[in-house]
Structure formats: C-alpha cells, structure tokens
Amino acid sequence: MSTVKSQEKIDQLTSEDVLKSEGYNPLTPATAAFYSAILPGLGQVYNKQYWKLPFVYGAMATSMYYFSINNESYKRYRNAYKIREAGYQDEFTLDDGTTLISREGLVSAQNTLKQNRETSLLLFIGFYVLQIVDASVSAHLLQFNVNDKISFDPKIFNESNDNKPFVGLTFNYKF
Numbered sequence: 001m002s003t004v005k006s007q008e009k010i011d012q013l014t015s016e017d018v019l020k021s022e023g024y025n026p027l028t029p030a031t032a033a034f035y036s037a038i039l040p041g042l043g044q045v046y047n048k049q050y051w052k053l054p055f056v057y058g059a060m061a062t063s064m065y066y067f068s069i070n071n072e073s074y075k076r077y078r079n080a081y082k083i084r085e086a087g088y089q090d091e092f093t094l095d096d097g098t099t100l101i102s103r104e105g106l107v108s109a110q111n112t113l114k115q116n117r118e119t120s121l122l123l124f125i126g127f128y129v130l131q132i133v134d135a136s137v138s139a140h141l142l143q144f145n146v147n148d149k150i151s152f153d154p155k156i157f158n159e160s161n162d163n164k165p166f167v168g169l170t171f172n173y174k175f
Helices: 002-012 015-021 028-038 042-046 050-085 103-142
Strands: 150-152 155-158 165-168 171-173
Touching: 028 042, 028 103, 042 050, 042 103, 050 103
Parallel strands: none
Antiparallel strands: 150 171, 155 165
C-alpha cells in the first residue's frame, strides 16, 4: 500500500520539482537579471557578489560624468555659434572684436563634443546591459556543480627530440 502512495507522489512531480530538489532553480538567472534591470547592481547583490558593485557603479558613473561634461561644453559652443551667427558678440570674442575661436573652430568643437557625448551615452547603455548579463550569467554559474570529481589541469611540456615547449590539457571526471 505504501509503495502505491509513493508511486503516486512520484507521478505528480514535475520536472521543475525534480530540478529544485537537486539544488537547481531555473528562475534564479531571470530573477537576477530582472533585479539588475530595475536597479543596477541589485542582481549582483542577489547573487551575493558584493565585490562587483564598485565596478558596476564606477563604470556607469564615469560614463555619465563624461556625458554631462561633453553635453555642457557642447551647449556652450553651440550657444556661442548661434550668437555669432546672429551678429552679436559671444564669449569667445574679445571687447576689441578679436575672435579667440574661428567660426570653423566652433563648428568643429560642436561636432567633436556631440560625438563624445553620444559615445558616452552608448557606453552608459552598454555598461547597463552588461551588468544585467553579468547578473544572469553569474546566477547560472552559481548553480553549476563544482566538486572534486571534476578537474582541469593545463601543463606545459618540453618535447624530448627538439626541446620545444607544447601545451597539454587534461580533463578528468571521477565516477
């Protein structure tokens, strides 16, 4: 009678129940990625990899810092260009009418600063996506079975005939 009840319980188990009982939760990577998408770095905290937080925030803050510097400078040169084109004296023109930066210089500065601003924004977006991917991949790898049965041992050997070094790899799995 007890074997019939045990068999009924086994039949009711889903593949997700079996995976969870073996220590694998298929939703963990998605949860880590979701947390990182909501608040950068939260996926790393979810994975208990606190040491990555300074890198996440450092990379994103640095790219936003350069974005703001380039944006301010772009607006400054753009404003000076518009004022000069309207026929007035801009901040790069001295009181005696001498211009410190030519019209072409203002245009060139605008183009360079606009390109730098856009590059900084793309880097910010790239770092944002990278930290989401990192949280997801790290959550996958945390569930990876690492034990003493698996070993990987790269070695450099010297060939006996001409004494040239070559690389050998050994992969062992104990049953």
